[in-house]
Amino acid sequence: TVLSALADGVLTLTLNRPDKLNAFDEEMHLALREGLQRAHDDQDVRAVLLTGSGRGFCAGQDLGNRDPRKGGPKPDLGSTLERFYNPNMRMIRSLSKPVICAVNGVAAGAGANMALVCDIVLAARSAKFIQAFSKIGLVPDSGGTWSLTRILGEPRAKALMLTAEPLMAETAADWGLIWKAVDDEALMTEAQALAARLAAGATLGLGLTKELIQAAATSSFDDQLDLERDAQQRAGHSADYAEGVTAFLEKRKPEFTGQ
Numbered sequence: 001t002v003l004s005a006l007a008d009g010v011l012t013l014t015l016n017r018p019d020k021l022n023a024f025d026e027e028m029h030l031a032l033r034e035g036l037q038r039a040h041d042d043q044d045v046r047a048v049l050l051t052g053s054g055r056g057f058c059a060g061q062d063l064g065n066r067d068p069r070k071g072g073p074k075p076d077l078g079s080t081l082e083r084f085y086n087p088n089m090r091m092i093r094s095l096s097k098p099v100i101c102a103v104n105g106v107a108a109g110a111g112a113n114m115a116l117v118c119d120i121v122l123a124a125r126s127a128k129f130i131q132a133f134s135k136i137g138l139v140p141d142s143g144g145t146w147s148l149t150r151i152l153g154e155p156r157a158k159a160l161m162l163t164a165e166p167l168m169a170e171t172a173a174d175w176g177l178i179w180k181a182v183d184d185e186a187l188m189t190e191a192q193a194l195a196a197r198l199a200a201g202a203t204l205g206l207g208l209t210k211e212l213i214q215a216a217a218t219s220s221f222d223d224q225l226d227l228e229r230d231a232q233q234r235a236g237h238s239a240d241y242a243e244g245v246t247a248f249l250e251k252r253k254p255e256f257t258g259q
């Protein structure tokens with residue numbers, strides 16, 4: 001239920017339950033986890049591209065296999081988050097490689113919030129982000145209350161989450177929630193080119209940069225200067241730094257290895 005393909009250093013993970021707009025069932029969670037684990041373990045993977053097949057990106061939790069009319073005990077959704085959603089969200093954020101998300105169509109509920117966990121988000125102009133949770137009596141999850149509040153501030157985060165009104169890709173980009181909205185037919189070409197460019201870059205430094213930016217949320221200015229010092233020390237010892245400076249001095253394109 002998740003297609004996985006490695007080319008040019010980019011591991012493309014494609015959510016693949018198009019009939020259900022790529023809604024999450026347990027199998028898809030586990031398949032995504034496997035893909036993210038490969039991204040972590042495999043040295044040849046230097047960037048990840050996450051997208052969806054068909055006309056949607058991801059419609060969040062599959063509501064079909066949780067039919068309350070069928071009776072039975074009340075579900076433990078806390079456990080569902082803990083076992084299935086949260087590990088994947090943590091893996092995306094802690095991966096020391098860039099994760100690009102190409103939102104090819106509607107992103108609803110946990111699907112919207114998973115996109116926002118990724119490092120660089122491009123969305124098709126026709127795509128929309130829907131904080132659908134309130135429509136079914138739930139609270140936003142998968143980091144949404146964290147991401148939206150930090151990125152947009154309380155006024156917009158609250159309005160989006162309390163009303164579940166769709167947010168079009170263009171507005172999401174204008175508000176700084178995503179990197180950019182792209183013409184539908186250009187989305188995958190542009191996202192692939194971006195991912196390949198990053199994968200061919202000084203990926204050790206890119207990984208450290210991602211960590212630093214994420215640390216800023218909880219660091220004081222002084223702490224952050226210390227973290228930058230330590231990360232720069234590591235980057236300064238990398239082969240890519242030596243190659244980057246050499247290539248500059250030799251007026252040629254650098255050939256980075258991610259080491």
Ligand code: LHQ
Pocket residue numbers: 019020021023059060061062063064077080081106108109110111130132133136138141
């Ligand atoms: C779906 C779904 C879907 C199953 C479309 N499930 N089939 C975490 C922890 C544990 C439990 C609960 O939740 C969570 C986190 C969450 O993510 S909660 C939020 C769950 N998601 C939603 O509430 C979104 C539900 N979907 C929709 O509102 C619409 O489908 C959207 C706005 C995404 C798209 O609308 P349309 O473009 O009009 O498409 P559609 O509604 O016609 O959907 C197409 C098909 O996909 C349809 O099946 P059918 O057999 O009739 O063609 C839908 O039933 C199916 N589908 N989302 N989440």
